[in-house]
Amino acid sequence: MTEQEFDDAVSAALARFPDELARLLTNVVVVVEQEYEPEPWEDPDTELLGLYDGIPLTERAEMPWQLPDRIVVFRGPLTRHCRSRAELEDEITVTVMHEVGHFFGIEEDRLHELGWG
Template sequence: MKVSYKKFEEMAKDAFYRIPSEFRDRLDNIDIVVAERPEAEFFKERRFSLRNLLGLYCGVPLRRRGIFYSNVLSDRIILYKDNIESRCKNEEELKRKIEDVLLHEIGHYFGLSEKELRSLEKGTK
């Protein structure tokens, strides 16, 4: 399922505003961006397929921020458009997948590990 870059951004924005306000309001110093696909050069030392990477959180998780956390660049959540689209058959699936990936990466922002997030995700399906 392919959509325009602009449409994908709109869907991501809508997904963001569907996040409960008690979580959304705690997000601070974070940008959510869309990229077509992961940059191979950036991930050359990773041991996984870049086609499987749907999103990425880059930053200092909330749990690890100390009293000296200030004057830093914004954290980022990157949503990889091509990889997410490749897993969806229609627009409704695409909306759900964007929301799932965004929530997963926000979980990393709050300090949850990959293992903790996978466990939570299994419990909701």
Template sequence: MGSAMRGQAPSTAPDAATIEALAREALARIPSPFAEHLADVVLIVEEFADDETLDALGIEDPFDLSGVYHGRPIGEKSAFDSGALPDRIHLYRRAILDEWCDTGVPLQELVTHIVVHEVGHHFGLSDDDMHALEDAAG
């Protein structure tokens, strides 16, 4: 992915595995104390959000949703959650690629922004906190 993508435009759109690899790199750069809580978060890359997710968020156009966090915010977890599904970060490839084309932001930077935003929801962070975390993970 590295320098080959910087020098020339790719001939094909990045696939789900590429998006996932970029997202995993972004997660790996998130500093302590957040990193310790992210070990069990499942990362899932899909083409688009499903209708149930879009409806729950009041979003009509699937291109408007590039990522979502599913799970309970860290402050709301308890010892009784042991049987619950693991927390998940869903990334939606087609929406990410659309935003990438529209903004011209490097793909790694865009994916990092989306992952940090979803992690921010996980920790109940404010927008200012998320910007500081994104700077640390960038």
């Protein structure tokens, strides 16, 4: 899968959200990066598929100049994790849904119960 096709798959996953939820995705950017760089205190072999960096909607206070939250999808780990294009497309969708779930304040255990992680 080319970089553009990967980016398109991320966009397609975002397009699956119902309009009612998509309208709530404000002040958040979704980016694709090649690799996750573990923090110094993390295991150097940590390989994340995605990351939500921000303040969940459920904990947010209105501030006039709040920096955007970020959802990062990591191309390298996802492509290494999957054996076929179809599996990669599915895993991209699961990863995007999982990280957007964190934006909405859904905890890790609940996301797994829902099948998004």
